[in-house]
Each structure stands twice: as structure tokens, then as C-alpha cells.
Amino acid sequence: MNRRSSDILKAALAIFLLSTTGAFAKADNLYSWKLSGSSLAIESDGKPLTKSFQFSQDGEHYYILEFRHAVLLGPSQVLETREPHATVIEVSQFTTHPDVVHIVVRQKNPSVFSLETQPKGDSYHLRLDWQSKSPAPRAPAPHVKVFLDVGHGGYDPGGTGPDGLPESFVNLDVAEKVASILRAHGVAVELDRTTNTFVSLPERVSLVNQSHADLCVGLYCNASKDRSLHGTTTYYFHSDAQAFARYLGQQVARALGLADNGTLHDDLYVIKNSTDRIPDVIIEYAYISNYSEEALLSSSDFRDRIASAVAAAILNYTGKKTFDPTDGR
Secondary structure (H helix, E strand, O other), rough: OOHHHHHHHHHHHHHHHHOOOOOOOOOOEEEEEEEEEEEEEEOOOOOOEEEEEEEEEOOOEEEEEEOOOOOEEOOEEEEEOOOOOOOOEEEEEEEEOOEEEEEEEOOOOOOEEEEEEEEEOOOEEEEEEEEEOOOOOOOOOOOOOOEEEEEEOEOOOOOOOOOOOOOHHHHHHHHHHHHHHHHHHOOOOEOOOOOOOOOOOHHHHHHHHOOOOOOOOOOOOOOOOOOOOOEEEEEOOOHHHHHHHHHHHHHHHHHHHHEEEEEOOOHHHHHOOOOOOEEEEEEEEEOOEEEEHHHHHHHHHHHHHHHHHHHHHHHHHOOOOOOOOOOOO
């Protein structure tokens, strides 16, 4: 990298850092990182707070994974790889006041990245994966059925936005739109609720298991007391659902222009207790607790975009139809 490119990169990183870094009480320690093919395994002694950033410069493509309020145990490292899509991976303590660690992947060709975070005793295991293109869809199926788990409802509104928007309303509206698109493309669809009614978690599991569906997708918003949190997250429990969860999150985050917070292995009730014969995932498309994202979720046009992106991911993944969520359908 020439000096001009280096200066530009440093300036970009500094701007990104200033826009995303906050103050915290205790730093997390990153104490292990191991490269294997198109995957980087990372170990942290605390639950990491991460942000990602991508840009291109002088014919090279950069992906930066930032660990905010984190300390690198050990010296900075440059990891060389023979894998063709990732040229160099640099792990470094970017700043110490505040404590920020950067992992920079410099590539000859752009790739799609995904980050998974899993608890491991008192520590956390993270895996950063990248690939040059979207995963290949499954072989076309003449008959496809999808089960939609419509989050919350009735006396359970789910998360409520700062201006009072109930999650249960958003989820039902998105689900109805997704179902309409899928049915228009010949997919059979079953929903666990079609009105503002309460459906218990055991009932949801029972309906999923009796559905004989090819996929189950839980439609939810995220929520937190920390109103700065934002972006799209997907979850899976059974291993056969991992690939679709990752694909769904990537496609929806990209279509909505939101942060992709990665794919998490979690023991959420429905995905844990549903049969492993049906890949079952949950997507939380945005944070209803975030002022900006609540405003987006309150827009019917934005909910149309969510539905189109979710439906496109389902259709493309099952091989039912090549479908572009930006073409207005």
C-alpha cells in the first residue's frame, strides 16, 4: 500500500471511529484469533460490542471489524492467507484512549461478510466468515411451504418504540405482506396468527412442528434499553438452519440499508423447541427501541421493503424463483 493510500485509510478509520465509539466501564480482552481458509475465529473474555465498515480504495477492498472498548492481549499481527478473496488480515490495537481493536481484511475482490457470536463459558467465541458471492440456492422444489411465526400479539405488544409503536403491529403487517408475495410466486404459506391475538410459545412450536413446512421464519423487531443500538440480526438453534439464517440476515440488511449485526446461535424458545427437520430461524429486522429505526418501522413503505427483502431471500434460497427485492414487487 502506498503512502497516499495509507493516509486515506487512516483518515477513513478515524472518521468511522469518532462516529461510533462511546464510553464504557470495563474493557473486554481479545486473547485469541485463528485464521482458517475464509474464516477467522476470535476469542473474547466479555461480550463484544462490534461495528463493521467497508470501502474500496486504489483497487482494493477493505472490511473493518471494530471492537469498541476492547484490549488486544498480545502484539498486533498481520495474517497472510492463500485464500484468493482475502489478501491480508491485520489485527491491531487501533487506539488506547478509548480502547478500540480493529481487524482489517484487505481483499483483491469484494466479498460478503458475516459475523457470529456465541457464549463459551465465561467468554465469547466469534467467527468472521467471508465469501465472494451469495450461497448457492437449494435445488428448485416444485412445492415449497413456508411457516411464518408472527411475533407477539394480543396483550403482548412485544417491544414498544420511544413514540409508542408496538412491535406486534409491525410484525403482523410485515408477515401479511411476506405471505402475499410468497403466495403470488406459488409458495404455500402458514402463519401462527393473522390478527392481533396472543399465541403462546408452546402453541407456536406445536403449529410449526405440525406444518410440514420447508422453512420457518420468525418475524420480530429487536429492542433494548440502549436506544443507540440498531441494525438487523438473525438467530438459529439447530445447525441445519445456520446457513439460511446467515443468508436471510445479509440479504435483508443490504436491502434495507441497515447494519448487519450478524447471525447468532441462541436458545430462543421457538427455534430451540421446533423440530430440526424444519430449518427455523428468527430475524429481527430493526431496533424498534431506536428513534430512527422506529420511525422507519412506522412507515408502510419501509415495511413493504422489509417484506420484499424477506420474501426474496426465501424465494431465492429455496430455488423457487430468482427475485429482486428492489424491483418494486
